[in-house]
Amino acid sequence: MLQMSGLWLALATFLSIWWGHVGVRWLEAHSADIRPPMIVLIIAGLILNLAALFAPNVTVGGVCSVVGISLWWDAFELVRQDRRVRHGHAPANPNNPRHARYLAEGKATIHDPLDREPIDPLADGRQAARDRNLEVA
Amino acid sequence: MMWEGLAIGLFSLGIIGFGFFWVIRMEYYLGYLWWPYPMLLGIGIIVLSLFVADAGWSALLGVTGASFIWGATELKEQAVRAELGWFRQNPLPKPLPPFAAIIRKIKAPHL
Numbered sequence: 001m002l003q004m005s006g007l008w009l010a011l012a013t014f015l016s017i018w019w020g021h022v023g024v025r026w027l028e029a030h031s032a033d034i035r036p037p038m039i040v041l042i043i044a045g046l047i048l049n050l051a052a053l054f055a056p057n058v059t060v061g062g063v064c065s066v067v068g069i070s071l072w073w074d075a076f077e078l079v080r081q082d083r084r085v086r087h088g089h090a091p092a093n094p095n096n097p098r099h100a101r102y103l104a105e106g107k108a109t110i111h112d113p114l115d116r117e118p119i120d121p122l123a124d125g126r127q128a129a130r131d132r133n134l135e136v137a
Numbered sequence: 138m139m140w141e142g143l144a145i146g147l148f149s150l151g152i153i154g155f156g157f158f159w160v161i162r163m164e165y166y167l168g169y170l171w172w173p174y175p176m177l178l179g180i181g182i183i184v185l186s187l188f189v190a191d192a193g194w195s196a197l198l199g200v201t202g203a204s205f206i207w208g209a210t211e212l213k214e215q216a217v218r219a220e221l222g223w224f225r226q227n228p229l230p231k232p233l234p235p236f237a238a239i240i241r242k243i244k245a246p247h248l
Contacts, residue, residue, distance in 0.1 A: 006186020006199030013149055013203035021248040052142035058192040061142020066200065069146040089223065118216035121168055121231060122241055 005059040012063040016070035024074050028081040029093040038075040045071035089113060141193050149200045156208045160215050161224065163208075168231035169216035172209045172245050179205030213245040 027037050048068030055061030084090035085099055085108055092099035092108040102108035163171060182202035189195040219226045234240060 002187045003189055003192060003195040004187070005192035006183060006189065006195035006197075006202070009145065009196040009199035010183045010186070010203040011199075013153075013200045014206060016149075017153065017203070017207045018248055049143060049146065052146065053138045053140070055139045055142050058139070058141045058145070058196055061139040062145035062196045062200075063142075065142045065144075065146025066149045069150050073150070113221055114214050114217050116217060118169055118213055118220060120241065121170060121233065122237060 005062070008059050009062050009066060012066045016067050020070055020074050020077060024077045024081055025090065028078050028085070029091075029096060029099070031078075032097050034078045034082055034098075038078050041071045041075040041078070045069065045075070145193070145196050145200060148197055149204070152201055152204045153207075156204045156211070160208045160211045164212050164215040164219060165225065165227045166231070167234070169212040169245060170231075170237055170240055171234040172212045173236075173240055173243075174209075174234065175205045175212075176209035179203065179207075179209065207248070210246045210248050213247050 028034060031037050045068045048064045048071065052061040052064035052068060055064055081090060082098075085092050086102045086105075088107050088109045091110055091112040092103050094100055094103060094110060099108065103110070159175075163175070179202045182198050182205060186195040186198035186202065189198060215224065218224050
């Protein structure tokens with residue numbers, strides 16, 4: 001008989017991290033004020049962690065607590081995401097008055113600076129080799 | 138009361154924190170092209186968790202495996218962050234991973 005606890009926890013962890021990236025960005029971009037969603041996330045995290053204490057088994061308790069603690073982290077991430085947008089490290093939403101203010105200040109951008117492929121080390125290496133050959137020639 | 142659940146939640150916080158650490162180091166010393174290896178390690182750990190009798194230990198392995206899979210998806214973005222100057226860039230050449238030519242053909246996943 002396979003032990004499914006690990007698989008459930010893996011799923012809860014991965015989905016929590018996924019939401020922590022994708023959901024938090026969306027929430028921050030669509031909230032004029034980040035404080036109300038922060039309060040909701042903190043309360044939801046509290047409820048889930050309390051539920052974990054009264055769970056019928058380790059798997060349910062673990063899933064509740066993993067999701068609950070990551071919701072607390074997400075509340076904190078809203079602040080960090082706000083800072084990223086303000087500094088131009090994440091795209092601003094011009095329809096969001098808070099972001100519009102950051103854009104007016106001049107440092108924010110509507111472009112996602114991370115939305116590109118990194119330099120291919122293999123292609124780069126070939127380029128470097130070509131450059132060296134040119135020097136030799 | 139079920140304290141074990143809360144312990145697993147705290148463990149996930151710690152292992153994700155460790156993820157931030159190793160993703161930065163791995164990108165710095167090895168490069169993002171190594172991404173399939175932590176991903177395979179994560180999948181392996183999750184498969185292993187299926188064969189651990191104790192639900193608590195299996196849960197900890199599941200959380201660990203998932204965090205390695207996530208870390209693998211972060212390596213590419215970390216490489217871009219370093220190129221943008223947000224993180225230190227390693228001036229030394231990075232070793233290519235085994236099967237680099239095949240890995241290059243696959244678009245590195247990210248969240």
